[in-house]
Structure formats: structure tokens, C-alpha cells
Amino acid sequence: xxxxxEGSLVADKQDRQAKWRLGEDWxxxxxxxxxxxxxxxxxxxxxxxxxxGWFS
Amino acid sequence: MIGAAESARCxxxxxxxxxVFIAAMAILISELDGGIAAWFKGRGVAKNPLEYPLxxxxxxxxxxxxxxxxxxxxxIEPAIRTELxxxxxxxxxxxxxxxxxxxxxxxxxxIQAVIMVTSVFFFTWWLATKLKVAETLKAVMAxxxxxxxxxxxxxxxxxxxxxxxxxxxxxxxxxxxxxxxMVLMPWIAQAFGLPADVAGAWFGGNIDTTAAxxxxxxxxxxxxxxxxxxxxxxxxxxxxxxxxLLATYFVVKVERKPNExxxxxxxxxxxxxxxxxxxxxxxxASFGLFTKEMVSVMKALSKxxxxxxxxxxxxxxxxxxxxxxGWRPIVVYLSATVFNTVLALAVAWGIFGALGL
Numbered sequence: 271x272x273x274x275x276e277g278s279l280v281a282d283k284q285d286r287q288a289k290w291r292l293g294e295d296w297x298x299x300x301x302x303x304x305x306x307x308x309x310x311x312x313x314x315x316x317x318x319x320x321x322x323g324w325f326s
Numbered sequence: 327m328i329g330a331a332e333s334a335r336c337x338x339x340x341x342x343x344x345x346v347f348i349a350a351m352a353i354l355i356s357e358l359d360g361g362i363a364a365w366f367k368g369r370g371v372a373k374n375p376l377e378y379p380l381x382x383x384x385x386x387x388x389x390x391x392x393x394x395x396x397x398x399x400x401x402i403e404p405a406i407r408t409e410l411x412x413x414x415x416x417x418x419x420x421x422x423x424x425x426x427x428x429x430x431x432x433x434x435x436x437i438q439a440v441i442m443v444t445s446v447f448f449f450t451w452w453l454a455t456k457l458k459v460a461e462t463l464k465a466v467m468a469x470x471x472x473x474x475x476x477x478x479x480x481x482x483x484x485x486x487x488x489x490x491x492x493x494x495x496x497x498x499x500x501x502x503x504x505x506x507x508m509v510l511m512p513w514i515a516q517a518f519g520l521p522a523d524v525a526g527a528w529f530g531g532n533i534d535t536t537a538a539x540x541x542x543x544x545x546x547x548x549x550x551x552x553x554x555x556x557x558x559x560x561x562x563x564x565x566x567x568x569x570x571l572l573a574t575y576f577v578v579k580v581e582r583k584p585n586e587x588x589x590x591x592x593x594x595x596x597x598x599x600x601x602x603x604x605x606x607x608x609x610x611a612s613f614g615l616f617t618k619e620m621v622s623v624m625k626a627l628s629k630x631x632x633x634x635x636x637x638x639x640x641x642x643x644x645x646x647x648x649x650x651x652g653w654r655p656i657v658v659y660l661s662a663t664v665f666n667t668v669l670a671l672a673v674a675w676g677i678f679g680a681l682g683l
Contacts, residue, residue, distance in 0.1 A: 294410050299603035302417025305627055306607055313620045 344405020352633040379541035379636045386640020408638035413600035415631030420607030421624040435560030446472035450662040457654045462488035471662040475500040475535030485573035498647040504538035512546040526553025527674035566596035
């Protein structure tokens with residue numbers, strides 16, 4: 271690693287922030303796919319989901 | 327002094343309270359959207375000029391002001407996840423786009439992205455060098471304005487080890503320029519009668535942050551929204567490569583440590599994985615796995631996620647961060663944005679208008 275101008279604490283914080291961002295990226299895929307599966311089950315199983323009325 | 331466990335508990339509580347609050351605001355936005363559309367319709371205006379992205383950002387800015395004035399903004403900060411909400415919405419949006427459309431527009435978007443990213447990046451780099459902006463801030467700004475705003479700024483900051491205050495500063499600049507562009511560009515595109523695909527490619531090629539690109543597309547119409555999103559995703563896909571090249575440049579040229587070259591695996595590490603989710607859902611839709619009703623429900627859900635993302639854009643803006651760096655970086659960023667706007671229109675017109683991709 272090349273040196274950080276404000277000390278290793280800042281580098282650590284940035285590293286954690288970057289890792290969280292990367293994790294968040296996968297999290298969005300997981301949540302998105304879970305929602306797709308739920309919609310599939312909901313529509314096939316005729317589950318009444320009143321929330322879906324909004325915005326549609 | 328607050329202990330680590332106490333601090334983690336506070337963040338968890340803030341996350342839950344904040345998520346409930348943002349979801350409640352999304353309900354309010356949906357009700358306002360319906361009410362305003364009905365009001366315009368009653369007066370003979372078929373298309374609502376105040377689409378929900380506008381209402382969401384305006385409400386976000388208003389609530390932001392109130393929360394900061396009452397010093398309660400920090401309470402819900404852990405829940406302000408603009409990119410998470412946006413990416414969930416984008417994964418769901420894949421259900422209404424055929425994969426052939428994604429591939430065709432994605433190819434055009436990738437050509438446009440390569441032209442735009444290299445031109446805007448080097449223009450920003452050149453101007454920032456002329457105005458003697460710090461090396462790390464220059465790298466973060468050039469990536470943010472040429473690729474995809476906040477995500478690119480964070481990827482670049484990780485690659486060049488920029489200071490935390492530089493990321494905060496560039497984030498504020500990204501949001502401050504993105505909000506007016508999100509409102510003005512669809513209006514200009516409509517005033518000049520740009521075709522929907524050219525308008526979408528223009529939004530995708532110019533506006534820095536993906537949330538505002540989706541917002542501008544939504545304000546213009548469904549076709550523009552789809553093109554803008556796909557074009558922006560092609561641009562997003564270049565983050566990994568840009569971060570890797572920047573890290574290599576900084577190690578070799580700035581830090582002068584050629585033996586510590588970063589690994590090429592950084593390209594994959596920084597690749598925006600939500601694009602994979604979007605493509606997967608689009609492939610499933612192309613195989614006819616979803617009925618019309620499912621697509622309509624997923625569209626409604628993605629609209630929910632987008633409303634939460636647009637509201638969060640307004641909520642996360644911090645004008646205070648801008649006062650810390652002086653006028654030079656602001657001049658660089660605004661000049662780069664103007665350059666980006668003009669060039670993106672020409673390139674979008676060439677690729678999506680003249681070549682008809």
C-alpha cells in the first residue's frame with residue numbers, strides 16, 4: 271500500500287467504506303432478486319398485495 | 327464518551343427509524359404525485375409536468391433543511407442509502423427490458439461511454455492541472471464527472487487514497503449539479519424535439535449520478551428512461567477499469583513505487599454487480615418467465631425504490647462541504663459539466679440518431 275497523507279486511520283476508514291459499498295452492490299442484487307421471486311409467487315399464488323396499487 | 331457497542335446500537339436504531347421514515351415519505355410522494363397529476367388532468371394537461379422524481383427531490387431537500395436545522399439529520403443518516411435503493415429499482419427494471427434491446431443499446435452506450443469517459447476525464451484532468459488542484463482531488467473529480475458521480479468518486483478515492491473531506495466535497499458537487507440537470511435536460515430535450523432514444527442517451531452520457539439519470543429519463547418518458555439507464559450502466563461498467571488505471575498511475579508516477587503495482591483483480595472488485603442482476607432479470611423476462619401482471623407489479627416496485635432514491639438525493643446534500651476547498655475545484659467541476667453536456671449531446675446524436683443504434 272502506498273502511504274496515506276492523513277495516517278492509517280483514514281485509510282482504514284476508506285477501506286471499510288469501499289468494502290461496504292461493494293457489499294451494498296451485492297445486497298441490491300440479492301434484495302432485487304428476492305423481490306422478483308416474491309412477485310412471481312405472489313402473482314401465481316394470487317396473494318393480495320394492496321401496496322402494489324400505489325404508483326401503478 | 328460513547329463506546330463502540332453503544333455507537334453500533336445507535337446506528338442500527340438510526341437505520342430502522344430512517345428506513346421507516348424514508349418509506350413513509352415515499353408513500354407521501356406517491357400520494358402527492360397522484361394528486362398533482364389529477365389536478366393537471368382536471369385542467370386539460372394530459373402529461374403531468376411535475377413528475378414524481380421532481381417531487382421526491384424537492385421534498386428531500388425540504389426535509390434535509392428541517393433535519394439539519396433541528397440537528398436531527400444524523401439520527402437517520404445510516405438509512406440514507408441512495409445507491410442501494412436505486413440499484414434495487416434497477417434490478418427490478420430489468421423485467422421490462424428485452425435482452426436484445428439491452429444488448430443493442432448497451433453496445434451503443436459502451437461506444438458512447440468510451441468516448442465520453444476518456445474525453446471528459448482528460449479535459450477535467452487538464453483543467454485541474456492548469457488551476458493547480460491537488461492530485462488526489464483531481465483524480466476523484468475527474469472520475470466523478472466522467473463516469474458516474476458518487477460511486478466513481480468513491481472507487482477513485484480508494485484507488486488513489488484521497489482524503490475523506492475530498493470525497494464529501496465531490497459528493498456535494500455531484501448532487502448540486504445533478505439536481506438542476508435532472509430537471510432542465512428533459513425540458514430542453516422536449517423543447518428541441520429530440521427523439522426519445524437520443525434524449526435518453528444524452529441524459530445517460532451527461533448527468534453524473536445514476537439516480538438523477540433515471541430521474542431525468544422518467545421525467546421525459548418511458549423510452550428515454552430505458553435508454554438513459556442502459557447507457558448509464560455501460561458507463562458504470564467502466565468504473566473498475568478506471569480505478570485500476572488510476573491506482574497504477576498513482577503508484578508508478580505520483581508515489582514512484584513501481585514494485586507495488588495494484589492487482590488487475592481490482593477491475594472485477596470495482597465492477598458494479600447490480601448490472602449483473604439487471605441483465606439476469608432481463609434475460610429471464612426475455613425467456614417469457616414473467617407474465618404481464620408480474621412485469622406491472624415489478625414496475626410498481628421499482629418505482630417505489632426509485633422514489634426512495636430520489637428522496638434520498640435531496641436528503642444527503644450537504645452544502646457545508648463546499649466551503650472547505652476554495653473556488654478552483656468548483657470552476658473545474660462546473661466547466662467539466664458544461665463540456666460534458668455539449669459533447670454528450672453531439673455523441674448521443676451521432677450514435678443513437680445518425681447511426682441509429
